[in-house]
Structures are given as C-alpha cells and as structure tokens.
Amino acid sequence: MKPRSTHYDAVIVGGGHNGLVASFYLAAAGRRVLVVEQRAQAGGLCAPLEFFPGYRGTITNTPSALEPRIFGDMQLEHFGVTFDRPDPTMVFPLADGRSFKGWRDRKRTEADLRLLAPNDVESYFAIIDFFNDFARKLGVSVFDDPPSLAELAAAMRTPDDEAAFAEVFFGNIQDFLDRRLSSPHLKALLASLSMSAGNVAPSTPGSPIGLLRRPLSLMSGHATADDPRRHMVRGSTGLPRGGMGSIAEAMRAAAEARGVEICLETRVERIVTAGERATGVVLSSGDEVTAQTVLSNLNPKTTLLNLLDNPALVPDGLAERLGSLKMAGGAFKLVLALDGLPIHRSATSDTEARQLAACQYRYSPTVEYLEEAHDDYKYGHPSRRPKLLGLTPSVVDPSVAPPGRHLMSVNVWYAPYRLASGAWDAETKAKFAATCIDTIEEFIVNIKDIIVDQVTFSPVDFEREYGLVEGHQLHGDMTPLGMFGNRPTPGLARYRTPVRGLYLCGSGVWPGGTVTGIPGYNAATRVLRDTSGAQDDASTPDVPSAG
Ligand SMILES: Cc1cc2nc3c(=O)[nH]c(=O)nc-3n(C[C@H](O)[C@H](O)[C@H](O)COP(=O)(O)OP(=O)(O)OC[C@H]3O[C@@H](n4cnc5c(N)ncnc54)[C@H](O)[C@@H]3O)c2cc1C
Incomplete structure (x- = not known):
C-alpha cells in the first residue's frame, strides 16, 4: 500500500493495538495521522488470524486488562466489540486431580x-x-x-x-x-x-x-x-465475541472514523532525522513521508538502535543501557483444531465439564513446577513440563470454528529464544508441541483423541513475523528492573526520546505489556501536551547528556 500523502502531523511506526490507540487520540485532537504496519492486518498480536480454514483466533487469548477508559473513548462497543462472560472465568487444575475455579x-x-x-x-x-x-x-x-x-x-x-x-x-x-x-x-x-x-x-x-x-x-x-x-x-472480565481480533478491528475502525490513515503491508525501514529532530520515515516502498512527530509502537531497542538514521543522536550511556536490556523471549503458542469438547479430569458432571471447557485454564500445579519450568528456560531448554494458559473460545462462541469443531489456543511458557542446542525449526517446534500436549493430557483427559490439526509459533517466529525483539511477548520483563521509571530504562520512561519529535508508544514503555492500550494513550497525551500550539520544539527529553 502507498500512503495518500507525503506529509502528516504524526506518523506511527507499527499498527499494534497501542499504535492504534495513540493514533485515535491524536486524530481526535485534530491531527493528521498515518499508521504504518508491516502486516496485512492492524492490531499486532491482537490482529485476527485464520489458523486453519474456518478456525479464527489471535495470538492473544483474552483482554484481561483492557482499560475501560480507552474502551469507552474509542466506543469499541459501537464498533462491534461484545463480550461473552463464561462463569467460572478460570480453572486451575491441581496436583491432586481436583481443580480450583474462579467464579464471577x-x-x-x-x-x-x-x-x-x-x-x-x-x-x-x-x-x-x-x-x-x-x-x-x-x-x-x-x-x-x-x-x-x-x-x-x-x-x-x-x-x-x-x-x-x-x-x-x-x-x-x-x-x-x-x-x-x-x-x-x-x-x-x-x-x-x-x-x-x-x-x-x-x-x-x-x-x-x-x-x-x-x-x-x-x-x-x-x-x-x-x-x-x-x-x-479470577480470569478475564469477558471474552470478546469473534475473538481478540474483534478488538483490533474495532480499534482500527474507531481510528479510521477519526480520519487516521492506515498503510498496511508496508515496513518502516528508517526513521529520518535532521539535526536533533525526527522529520519522518522511509518506507519499504522507498517512499519518504515527513511528519512533525514520529511515534514508535516498536520495542525501544529496535526504535533507537536499529531504525534511526543517525545513531549518534542516542547518547552513549543510554545506547549501552538499551543495548544490554535483556529480552530473551520465552513464549510459545500452540493452537489446536479439535473435533470434540475437551473434558477436564476434575469435571464431576456433564454440566461441569461444559463449564470448565468454556473458561480459561492455567496449568502450573505447584510452585516447584513453575520453578523447574523456568530452570529449563534459563539453561536454554524448552520446559519439560511447561506452564500453560489455554482457552477454547469456540465453546462459548461457536462462530470461531466450523460447526461441531473447537479451537483451543494455548499460551505456553517457557520456550527459550536462544536454545542451548539446535534451532527453532519444524522438528523442535513439533517436539515441544508434543510435550505441551502430554502436559495438557494431565488435566484434559481426551485431548489426544480430539486433535485434528495443530499450528505452533516459537519466539523466533514472533520476532520474524511481528518484530518482537527476541520474541519477548511484553517488549521486556515487567519486574522492578523494567517497571515505573525503569521502563525501558531510566531516562526513556516518559515517552520522549533523545531525538526531538520522536516518541515511544508501545508496550516497552510504562505501564508495560499486555492488551491495555495505556502506553498508546499516555504517549498520545504526552505528544499533545508537547505540541499544542505547534510548540513541538519545546519538547525536552528527560535524558541525561552523553556519557
Ligand atoms: C503468545 C503470546 C500470548 C499473549 N497473550 C496475551 C493475552 O492473552 N492477553 C494479553 O493481554 N496479552 C497477551 N500477550 C501480550 C500482548 O500481546 C502484548 O503485550 C501486546 O499485544 C503488545 O502490544 P503493542 O501494541 O505494544 O505491540 P505489538 O502488538 O507488538 O505491535 C507492534 C506492531 O508493529 C509492527 N511492526 C514491527 N516492526 C515494524 C516495522 N519496521 N514497520 C512497520 N510495522 C512494524 C508489528 O507487525 C506489530 O503489528 C501475549 C503475547 C504473546 C507473544
């Protein structure tokens, strides 16, 4: 795709959900905004996918923390988001064969x-x-x-x-x-x-x-x-009908209704600067687009260390800190097409079996189990007994799978980005998928009898297909080392960068990852404050001087 113009008030690099949220608020304030997204659909990890013919889902499973304020401002309900609310919302299978249920x-x-x-x-x-x-x-x-x-x-x-x-x-x-x-x-x-x-x-x-x-x-x-x-x-407040893709689609529609232009299947190859400020981007088509403000939905490392045409604009100390920020992704995705209802071992009746099949499951039955799963990851091995977060959305929303079939979407930890030996090729992925299915069988008795197809995504796939650095699902861990004023690193936490007019709006900045929309909202707020009355040059990044 080609943008309709060569100049905008703001260009957003990456159309993940945070980029869409930022674009909405900027456009709502009257700015002309272009979003550039490399994939065929906007929404990043929330964008709709067809895993197998007739089976629709997304990489993400639930909007556990989507911010109500943003949901309301963007009128996502008006743009088609409705929720199914299974009860219980979550089942946690226990080591002794019983399960704990989180009810509304x-x-x-x-x-x-x-x-x-x-x-x-x-x-x-x-x-x-x-x-x-x-x-x-x-x-x-x-x-x-x-x-x-x-x-x-x-x-x-x-x-x-x-x-x-x-x-x-x-x-x-x-x-x-x-x-x-x-x-x-x-x-x-x-x-x-x-x-x-x-x-x-x-x-x-x-x-x-x-x-x-x-x-x-x-x-x-x-x-x-x-x-x-x-x-x-308890689990999520609700499951979006049609899957998480309906949230991405509604965000796109809300942004477009405010005049945002979204340029799909186009990569940003470079962020262009003149002197100390960002002036636009160069696209994979070779076109250059100029803008007063550039916002990046990408990992801060990619934005400041890989895309800037003048790396010298990032002070040495900051560049070193960013360069050494640990990513080391560990998430893996297993999607299963099923020809029957998955039955939990702990279900004591048909009614309960259906209730448990309808809600999210979390599997990590002991603290030691979690520790051992992480130990494997730490030493470069896929967990022998992984932590699982799964959902079969077709139980409450049959529209996401063909009649009589089910879609099970499993988020798996840990799959180390860097393996101690070998690579994330088809064989390694198939082997780890088999480990995951063996693990699921510990609490879903019939799983092996009902699988008709499967697809997997490794951390390397996430990096290649979505630009996640080392496949990190949150654009960086959210421990105290990478939260509050440390996200992504001191001096970069307040959405501005050392390059005037260049801002960060993705999960790599406060308050971090998962589908909240808040980094996008906060970054747009910062841009609007800095640029109201065309005072863009007044933007003063809170970055210590070089060295
Ligand atoms: C397996 C897995 C399961 C998850 N499950 C959940 C869940 O159930 N619930 C939840 O809340 N969170 C979940 N998460 C985390 C959540 O998906 C992320 O934290 C969140 O989606 C990040 O949103 P974002 O908008 O900041 O960035 P992203 O979604 O990463 O979007 C960045 C966008 O930029 C695009 N892009 C990259 N490089 C370029 C370029 N050079 N030019 C143009 N475009 C580019 C990408 O294609 C992408 O669309 C999961 C993550 C993973 C990996």
Missing part, C-alpha cells in the same frame, strides 16, 4: 477457596489487602508519568511501608507466599498469577510485582465496590 461471584470463589485451603482463606484476603494498601501508598497512576524507584522509595513513610517495599521490589513471590500461606495449592495459584511480570520464576527477585498490576490499575481510575479488578483469582 466473589462469595462463590470464597467457598471454593475454603474447600481448597481451609486454613488460608483469611490470609488470602490479607494478601489482597496488602497489595491494595501498597498500591495506595505508592500513589502511582498508570496514566501518569512513572516515578523513579528513588521517588517510590521516598514515598514510604514508616518501617512497615519500607518492609513492604523491600518485600515487593527485592523479595520473591515464593518467600512472600511461604511467609503467609500453608496450602501448596493456593501458593501455586498466586505464584502463577504473579508470573505475569514476564519470563520469571517464583524465586526471581521482584516477582511479587506481578500481583500489583490490578491494584495499581484500580488505584488509577474510578472503581466501584464490586469492581472485578478487586477479585485477584
């Missing part, structure tokens, strides 16, 4: 918790209170420029606050849970939730921060007393 009704979940861990229920609620209190004390909104770690630490006023800070930022989730709980099942469940911080293990310093995400999000907006984000052990 808090009381029902509490009853399940009492069966699972009768001595730990009060401690469980104390843990929720701990994270909600701690988020309040940090006083950080996900919509504000993130404070530095030093500023966060300074907000701690009492020895208790300081101890909490040290425990969350420097301690690990295994010790945190050992201090508070006795049930191995409940520890496994909460440890698995905190692994949302990235490619981490229960013993990783800072891993408790994974449980801080919902409390921080709650803190940042208007939350009702029964806001689902208060409910830690």
Whole structure:
C-alpha cells in the first residue's frame, strides 16, 4: 500500500493495538495521522488470524486488562466489540486431580477457596489487602508519568511501608507466599498469577510485582465496590465475541472514523532525522513521508538502535543501557483444531465439564513446577513440563470454528529464544508441541483423541513475523528492573526520546505489556501536551547528556 500523502502531523511506526490507540487520540485532537504496519492486518498480536480454514483466533487469548477508559473513548462497543462472560472465568487444575475455579461471584470463589485451603482463606484476603494498601501508598497512576524507584522509595513513610517495599521490589513471590500461606495449592495459584511480570520464576527477585498490576490499575481510575479488578483469582472480565481480533478491528475502525490513515503491508525501514529532530520515515516502498512527530509502537531497542538514521543522536550511556536490556523471549503458542469438547479430569458432571471447557485454564500445579519450568528456560531448554494458559473460545462462541469443531489456543511458557542446542525449526517446534500436549493430557483427559490439526509459533517466529525483539511477548520483563521509571530504562520512561519529535508508544514503555492500550494513550497525551500550539520544539527529553 502507498500512503495518500507525503506529509502528516504524526506518523506511527507499527499498527499494534497501542499504535492504534495513540493514533485515535491524536486524530481526535485534530491531527493528521498515518499508521504504518508491516502486516496485512492492524492490531499486532491482537490482529485476527485464520489458523486453519474456518478456525479464527489471535495470538492473544483474552483482554484481561483492557482499560475501560480507552474502551469507552474509542466506543469499541459501537464498533462491534461484545463480550461473552463464561462463569467460572478460570480453572486451575491441581496436583491432586481436583481443580480450583474462579467464579464471577466473589462469595462463590470464597467457598471454593475454603474447600481448597481451609486454613488460608483469611490470609488470602490479607494478601489482597496488602497489595491494595501498597498500591495506595505508592500513589502511582498508570496514566501518569512513572516515578523513579528513588521517588517510590521516598514515598514510604514508616518501617512497615519500607518492609513492604523491600518485600515487593527485592523479595520473591515464593518467600512472600511461604511467609503467609500453608496450602501448596493456593501458593501455586498466586505464584502463577504473579508470573505475569514476564519470563520469571517464583524465586526471581521482584516477582511479587506481578500481583500489583490490578491494584495499581484500580488505584488509577474510578472503581466501584464490586469492581472485578478487586477479585485477584479470577480470569478475564469477558471474552470478546469473534475473538481478540474483534478488538483490533474495532480499534482500527474507531481510528479510521477519526480520519487516521492506515498503510498496511508496508515496513518502516528508517526513521529520518535532521539535526536533533525526527522529520519522518522511509518506507519499504522507498517512499519518504515527513511528519512533525514520529511515534514508535516498536520495542525501544529496535526504535533507537536499529531504525534511526543517525545513531549518534542516542547518547552513549543510554545506547549501552538499551543495548544490554535483556529480552530473551520465552513464549510459545500452540493452537489446536479439535473435533470434540475437551473434558477436564476434575469435571464431576456433564454440566461441569461444559463449564470448565468454556473458561480459561492455567496449568502450573505447584510452585516447584513453575520453578523447574523456568530452570529449563534459563539453561536454554524448552520446559519439560511447561506452564500453560489455554482457552477454547469456540465453546462459548461457536462462530470461531466450523460447526461441531473447537479451537483451543494455548499460551505456553517457557520456550527459550536462544536454545542451548539446535534451532527453532519444524522438528523442535513439533517436539515441544508434543510435550505441551502430554502436559495438557494431565488435566484434559481426551485431548489426544480430539486433535485434528495443530499450528505452533516459537519466539523466533514472533520476532520474524511481528518484530518482537527476541520474541519477548511484553517488549521486556515487567519486574522492578523494567517497571515505573525503569521502563525501558531510566531516562526513556516518559515517552520522549533523545531525538526531538520522536516518541515511544508501545508496550516497552510504562505501564508495560499486555492488551491495555495505556502506553498508546499516555504517549498520545504526552505528544499533545508537547505540541499544542505547534510548540513541538519545546519538547525536552528527560535524558541525561552523553556519557
Ligand atoms: C503468545 C503470546 C500470548 C499473549 N497473550 C496475551 C493475552 O492473552 N492477553 C494479553 O493481554 N496479552 C497477551 N500477550 C501480550 C500482548 O500481546 C502484548 O503485550 C501486546 O499485544 C503488545 O502490544 P503493542 O501494541 O505494544 O505491540 P505489538 O502488538 O507488538 O505491535 C507492534 C506492531 O508493529 C509492527 N511492526 C514491527 N516492526 C515494524 C516495522 N519496521 N514497520 C512497520 N510495522 C512494524 C508489528 O507487525 C506489530 O503489528 C501475549 C503475547 C504473546 C507473544
């Protein structure tokens, strides 16, 4: 595709969901915006895919944290997003053959918790209170420029606050849970939730921060007393009908309705600069487009180390820090076409079998299981017993698979980007897929009888097809090393870069990855503040000087 013009107010490199969100807010403020996306569909990892003829899905499974403010502003419902709300929302198969279920009704979940861990229920609620209190004390909104770690630490006023800070930022989730709980099942469940911080293990310093995400999000907006984000052990608030692709499609439509132009199947090869400022981009077609502002939805490493036509604009110290930022992706995707309903081992009736098939599953039945899965990854081996997050959306939404068939979409950890030996070729992928299916069979009894087709994506595929650096699913881990003012690295956390007029708007900046839209929203807000009244030259990047 070719852009219709050679000059825009803003060009956005990459049409992931964050690029679409940023484009919407800029266009809503009257800017002429071009989004350049290398793939045939906008939406990045949320873009619709046809895995097999008639089976529709996406790389992502659920919008567990899509920001309600953005959903409303973009009128995504008007543009076709509706939700199915299975109940329970999540099933967590246990090591003893039973399973824990996260229900929409808090009381029902509490009853399940009492069966699972009768001595730990009060401690469980104390843990929720701990994270909600701690988020309040940090006083950080996900919509504000993130404070530095030093500023966060300074907000701690009492020895208790300081101890909490040290425990969350420097301690690990295994010790945190050992201090508070006795049930191995409940520890496994909460440890698995905190692994949302990235490619981490229960013993990783800072891993408790994974449980801080919902409390921080709650803190940042208007939350009702029964806001689902208060409910830690439940899954997504809903499954978009037609799959996550419907969110990407609605975002694209919302942006286009505001006049955004989206140029598909076109790569940005270079970000062009003149003096100290960005002036536009060169496309794979060879065309050059000029713009007052360039925003990048790509990993900050790609943006500043690979795409800039003048690398000398990045001060040495910053370039070194960015260069050494660890990515080391570990996510793998297994998609299965099924000719029957997957039956959970723990189901005690047909009704329950259907309920469990309809909701998300998380499989990592003990804390040790998670640690061992990560150990394999650490040493360059695909996990022998991987952590699994799966969903069969066709159970509640038959439109995503042919009649009588099902689509199971499994997010798998860990598949190290860099293997100790060999490469991510068809044989390695097939071998790891077989390991995943053996693991699924531990809790879905009939899985091997109902598979009719399968497709896999390795971290190397994610890098090649979506531009994810080393296949990292979040554009970088979200431990304290890579959160708040450290995301992606000090001096780059506030959306500006050392190149005037060049901004970061993807998951590599605060508040980080998953499908929230917030980095895109925050970056657009920053651009609008910096450029209102054509004051673009007033943009002063908060980057220390060279060296
Ligand atoms: C296997 C897997 C499963 C996941 N599951 C979930 C889930 O269920 N729920 C959830 O919330 N999150 C999930 N995530 C994480 C989530 O997908 C990401 O954090 C999020 O989609 C990142 O959004 P983004 O807009 O910042 O970037 P991206 O989605 O990475 O978009 C970047 C875009 O830039 C394009 N691009 C790259 N280079 C160029 C170039 N040179 N020129 C033009 N375009 C370019 C890419 O094609 C892409 O469209 C998952 C990730 C993976 C890998």
